[in-house]
Amino acid sequence: MTTTLPAPGLRRGYRASVLHLLGDPHVAPQAYAYFDDGLLIIEHGHVLALGPYATLLDQHPGLEVVDYTGKLIVPGFIDTHVHYPQTEMIGSYGEELLAWLDAYTYPTERAFADKDYARSVAKVFLRELLRNGTTSALVFATVHRASVDALFEEAEQLGMRLITGKVLMDRNAPAYLRDTPQTAYDESKELIAAWHNKGRLSYAVTPRFAGSSSPEQLRAAARLLVEHPDCYLQTHVAENKSEVRWIESLYADEVPPHTSYLGVYDHFQLMTERAVFAHGIHLDDEDFDLLARRKSAVSFCPTSNLFLGSGLFRLDHAQQRGVKVGLGTDIGAGTSFSLLQTLNEAYKVVKLQGGKLSALRAFYLATLGSARALELADKIGSLLPGREADFVVLDPDATPLLAFRNRKVSSIDERLFVLMTLGDDRAVRATYVAGALVHDRDAL
Amino acid sequence: MTTTLPAPGLRRGYRASVLHLLGDPHVAPQAYAYFDDGLLIIEHGHVLALGPYATLLDQHPGLEVVDYTGKLIVPGFIDTHVHYPQTEMIGSYGEELLAWLDAYTYPTERAFADKDYARSVAKVFLRELLRNGTTSALVFATVHRASVDALFEEAEQLGMRLITGKVLMDRNAPAYLRDTPQTAYDESKELIAAWHNKGRLSYAVTPRFAGSSSPEQLRAAARLLVEHPDCYLQTHVAENKSEVRWIESLYADEVPPHTSYLGVYDHFQLMTERAVFAHGIHLDDEDFDLLARRKSAVSFCPTSNLFLGSGLFRLDHAQQRGVKVGLGTDIGAGTSFSLLQTLNEAYKVVKLQGGKLSALRAFYLATLGSARALELADKIGSLLPGREADFVVLDPDATPLLAFRNRKVSSIDERLFVLMTLGDDRAVRATYVAGALVHDRDAL
Numbered sequence: 001m002t003t004t005l006p007a008p009g010l011r012r013g014y015r016a017s018v019l020h021l022l023g024d025p026h027v028a029p030q031a032y033a034y035f036d037d038g039l040l041i042i043e044h045g046h047v048l049a050l051g052p053y054a055t056l057l058d059q060h061p062g063l064e065v066v067d068y069t070g071k072l073i074v075p076g077f078i079d080t081h082v083h084y085p086q087t088e089m090i091g092s093y094g095e096e097l098l099a100w101l102d103a104y105t106y107p108t109e110r111a112f113a114d115k116d117y118a119r120s121v122a123k124v125f126l127r128e129l130l131r132n133g134t135t136s137a138l139v140f141a142t143v144h145r146a147s148v149d150a151l152f153e154e155a156e157q158l159g160m161r162l163i164t165g166k167v168l169m170d171r172n173a174p175a176y177l178r179d180t181p182q183t184a185y186d187e188s189k190e191l192i193a194a195w196h197n198k199g200r201l202s203y204a205v206t207p208r209f210a211g212s213s214s215p216e217q218l219r220a221a222a223r224l225l226v227e228h229p230d231c232y233l234q235t236h237v238a239e240n241k242s243e244v245r246w247i248e249s250l251y252a253d254e255v256p257p258h259t260s261y262l263g264v265y266d267h268f269q270l271m272t273e274r275a276v277f278a279h280g281i282h283l284d285d286e287d288f289d290l291l292a293r294r295k296s297a298v299s300f301c302p303t304s305n306l307f308l309g310s311g312l313f314r315l316d317h318a319q320q321r322g323v324k325v326g327l328g329t330d331i332g333a334g335t336s337f338s339l340l341q342t343l344n345e346a347y348k349v350v351k352l353q354g355g356k357l358s359a360l361r362a363f364y365l366a367t368l369g370s371a372r373a374l375e376l377a378d379k380i381g382s383l384l385p386g387r388e389a390d391f392v393v394l395d396p397d398a399t400p401l402l403a404f405r406n407r408k409v410s411s412i413d414e415r416l417f418v419l420m421t422l423g424d425d426r427a428v429r430a431t432y433v434a435g436a437l438v439h440d441r442d443a444l
Numbered sequence: 445m446t447t448t449l450p451a452p453g454l455r456r457g458y459r460a461s462v463l464h465l466l467g468d469p470h471v472a473p474q475a476y477a478y479f480d481d482g483l484l485i486i487e488h489g490h491v492l493a494l495g496p497y498a499t500l501l502d503q504h505p506g507l508e509v510v511d512y513t514g515k516l517i518v519p520g521f522i523d524t525h526v527h528y529p530q531t532e533m534i535g536s537y538g539e540e541l542l543a544w545l546d547a548y549t550y551p552t553e554r555a556f557a558d559k560d561y562a563r564s565v566a567k568v569f570l571r572e573l574l575r576n577g578t579t580s581a582l583v584f585a586t587v588h589r590a591s592v593d594a595l596f597e598e599a600e601q602l603g604m605r606l607i608t609g610k611v612l613m614d615r616n617a618p619a620y621l622r623d624t625p626q627t628a629y630d631e632s633k634e635l636i637a638a639w640h641n642k643g644r645l646s647y648a649v650t651p652r653f654a655g656s657s658s659p660e661q662l663r664a665a666a667r668l669l670v671e672h673p674d675c676y677l678q679t680h681v682a683e684n685k686s687e688v689r690w691i692e693s694l695y696a697d698e699v700p701p702h703t704s705y706l707g708v709y710d711h712f713q714l715m716t717e718r719a720v721f722a723h724g725i726h727l728d729d730e731d732f733d734l735l736a737r738r739k740s741a742v743s744f745c746p747t748s749n750l751f752l753g754s755g756l757f758r759l760d761h762a763q764q765r766g767v768k769v770g771l772g773t774d775i776g777a778g779t780s781f782s783l784l785q786t787l788n789e790a791y792k793v794v795k796l797q798g799g800k801l802s803a804l805r806a807f808y809l810a811t812l813g814s815a816r817a818l819e820l821a822d823k824i825g826s827l828l829p830g831r832e833a834d835f836v837v838l839d840p841d842a843t844p845l846l847a848f849r850n851r852k853v854s855s856i857d858e859r860l861f862v863l864m865t866l867g868d869d870r871a872v873r874a875t876y877v878a879g880a881l882v883h884d885r886d887a888l
Contacts, residue, residue: 088852090845091865094800124848131844307865309795335788335865337845344779351753356538399869400575401534401781404568408532421535421751421779424868425843 011043012435013060015053016068016393019412020075020383021368025360026319032360034412039065040073042389045159045434050383068393071429072415074363075382076135076390077339078370081234081278081299081328083140084125084151084164085109085118090332097240097308100333106174108332109167115146122154130158130439132337133392133428136371136380138234138276138299138326139164140206143177145187152195159199159434161380161388163232165206166191170217173208185220192228200388200434204232204276210247210264215254218268225272232274232374237262237298238287239279240310262287271296274375278328279304281311285321292322297373300365302345304330315346316355326373327365339366340427343420359416389435394419398427455487456879457504459497460512460837463856464519464827465812469804470763476804478856483509484517486833489603489878494827512837515873516859518807519826520579520834521783522814523773525678525722525743527584528569528595528608529553529562530776541684541752544777550618552776553611559590566598574602574883576781577836577872580815580824582678582720582743582770583608584650587621589631596639603643603878605824605832607676609650610635614661617652629664636672644832644878648676648720654691654708659698662712669716676718676818681706681742682731683723684754706731715740718819722772723748725755729765736766741817744809746789748774759790760799770817771809783810784871787864803860833879838863842871 018038023031039053041060049056057063085108092104112118118141129137141147141164148166155162168184169177179187188205196203205224207213213221225233238244238261247261255267262283265271271294280287280298291298300313318325328334329342336342343362350357371381379388396415397403402422409415419427431439462482467475483497485504493500501507529552536548556562562585573581585591585608592610599606612628613621623631632649640647649668651657657665669677682688682705691705699711706727709715715738724731724742735742744757762769772778773786780786787806794801815825823832840859841847846866853859863871875883 087845088849090849091862093803093858093861096795124844128845306789306792306796309792309798311796345750348750348753351540352750352755354753359537400568401531401572405532405534414537417537418535 011041011048011060011063013057013063013065014040014042014068014073014393015065016040016071016073018050018073018383019363019416021360021364022382024319024369025358025364029360038073040383040391042435045389045436047383047385047387047389049385068429070397072394072396073391074394075367075380076392076431076433077133077366078326078374078381079129079134079137079329079339080276080297080326080370080373081301082137082331082334084122085112085142085147086332087121087125087128090335092332097243097310098246100308106177109142110176112142112147113144115150118144118147118150119154122151126154126158126160128337130431130433131428132339132425133394133431134337134339135390135392135431135433136161136376137163138204138232138374140234141166143167143169143179145191148191148195152201156199156201158438159436161200161376161390163202163204163374165204165232165234168205168207168217168221169212171212171214173212181214181216181220184217185224188224192224192231196228196231202232203228204234207235207270209236210261211243211250215268218270222269225270230274232276233270233272234276235265235270235278237265237277237280238282240308241282244282260284260287262290266290266294276326276373278330279310279313280318281305281313285317288318288321288323295324297324297326299326299328299373300346301328301330301334302349303335303342304328304333305349306345307335308333312349312353314353315350315357316353324373325365326370336424338424340420340423342366347420359413359420362420363416389432391432392428393430394423395427395429395441398423398429402427455485455492455507457501457507457509458484458486458512458517458837459509460484460515460517462494462517462827463807463860465804465808466826468763468813469802469808473804482517484827484835486879489833489880491827491829491831491833493829512873514841516838516840517835518838519811519824520836520875520877521577521810522770522818522825523573523578523581523783524720524741524770524814524817525745525772526581526775526778528566529556529586529591531565531569531572533776534779536776541687541754542690544752550621553586554620556586556591557588559594562588562591562594563598566595570598570602570604572781574875574877575872576783576869577838577875578781578783579834579836579875579877580605580820581607582648582676582818584678585610587611587613587623589635592635592639596645600643600645602882603880605644605820605834607646607648607818609648609676609678612649612651612661612665613656615656615658617656625658625660625664628661629668632668636668636675640672640675646676647672648678651679651714653680654705655687655694659712662714666713669714674718676720677714677716678720679709679714679722681709681721681724682726684752685726688726704728704731706734710734710738720770720817722774723754723757724762725749725757729761732762732765732767739768741768741770743770743772743817744790745772745774745778746793747779747786748772748777749793750789751779752777756793756797758797759794759801760797768817769809770814780868782868784864784867786810791864803857803864806864807860833876835876836872837874838867839871839873839885842867842873846871
């Protein structure tokens, strides 16, 4: 098998089983395509064609084909909420959200004022994404401009579609991490000019959360969104009960009575179509309706929600009320970079509430659903012709246990479900970004 | 480094960091021993000595030493609840307990009437235990005598301390899996004669649960325990709310009014000091007190409890009320053979209830705590001189992410916590049973 990088623009085929979602299985259960013996043809970093191997090969005589028979190709995974500086603090013991920020997060993020340090962690972070089959992510940097530059530079080299931004935080945090409404605005503005829409990179205006941004800073964030309407907004909402109570009292004099935590962001005009709110565990149905109306998205981060004891996200409710939902690892409160393992725990979160997360719904969350949450479904999240060629080659038999279990597997649904239950980074045989091989599990 | 099997009786040392628990950290936080540069000396399959490398080597001139510097030796893990026939059905989709038994478990167990088939799965099952550092287990077989013989034979060859038994089930299950009170009694009796206390093997009288055994069969089980007081009793209790309601109504005419599900087992005299009740999620404080009084144990199975949506075991409550608690994977409703991953989810189950499971408490659960649950703490669960030499060599840097994370680790507590958060079978460098190397991760 050839695994060297193709020359730019070279047309190449990949033979494997291929699965991608075409719609939300919650709405349209049959909205997917599966080719047991499939062929995915890539050219110029985009999908040229996808179909049955025999048919498609006939139409492309002389095509060079990489043979991944026995493997399963799916669209690259998309992580809609992750903090790259927290790569080095996964598994920090004992606290719930607010104490956890003070005890672990803030001291860790301090070091990212130094660009070399930031770069060294960015490299590890991106390597971990790719090892786990994640080809796109919406990422928190730190308050430091250098932390953003470092991550964008590294992602650009890899050709990844990546979104990040400087964290805005001007209160209720250590002095060494605080900016001001003005520096927040100015530095974001400069970063947008430098990076937004540069190749596959996009910028996200990034107030950490309502507790660490003053009303004035939230207004500055809104101004940035008005001036750059295709920029993203990312922040946190309703992750933890103490946090919710705190935010609602903190803003009591700033917003109309009975405004919810989410409503605070709406009051400050931050609920855009390109806004992604992480967690949303303690949102009520009214909040979900507001999200649906504004077309803002929630990022569901099950391993993190369990690890911090934050609670159980009401996925079924949110989706039934038309909320766009993406999947997030929330490293470093999350406990795995693997979106397979994240789906394993997503299943459990839904099950504890009496629901069922089917494998197709799960893979939708990790691919097309997250692409839609980022308003990027025309570019990534599926393998339709014209889409950017981000894809993962999964190895269903990656471990002895998976191989043994698969002897009893008879449908693609079952194979996917076993993969998300037992799979991890070892199940990622190879990862391709814009048609280029960027991770090869078996390379020496 | 030498990794060949030692000649029987050969004295050999193992150099590494070594940690073991000496008591319950819930009661005595300092009840552990840790040697950063330690030496564990094994002879005749037992621990001869444990201490600081330099001191101990002086006392044993000429000792042959296997160098595991940089690794961490802990006692072999103990799995107090696992179904070996379900190895091939992990990750079966969608159901809660009772429907899950009907849809997946019973059809799967049918095949274990065939001893060759049972043996083939037993081999894989034991290999997975050892790959994950589990050296002892209390295991459910199936209703078929052959399934018990097959597992005992394979465990005997490996020299493992293992406990299993024929499942008793004479009602509310498919005809092809049902026995009778008499055949249950007779076959158990024969298996006890053949296997109980043979080398390191022990027998467990194994009524599946009160729902699948008639009162007459439960009385037969009690008779077996009276006739063989050092045999174990294993069964399930209060795993699922529908199950609890069903059992309480099923036995309404058999037991005094207001008898709880657990009380049913007590009524039938099954709550011995060697009884292990799996799950116990929906037990109340009165039930916990009864368990403490009878000195029976509960097996806490977090990945399974989440996967089936059964609920959250109240670990803190149970331990505070003096209940013996062991750890279980409950494969196949559990989602991992790894007790490290099981501790990862145990932490989350405790956190969701507002508690904290420290790394020492967690490793206690997986080693000495489970040994105590099985009344085997004089033989396994720690590395005191005289104990059977079941131990695991953990590799704290087993994956690129672990290695990166460990750069920031400064205490043994933190190292253990990171291992149970990010570790899996890859973190098990080697597994020793009675002093013999039975799993070597790096062997070709």
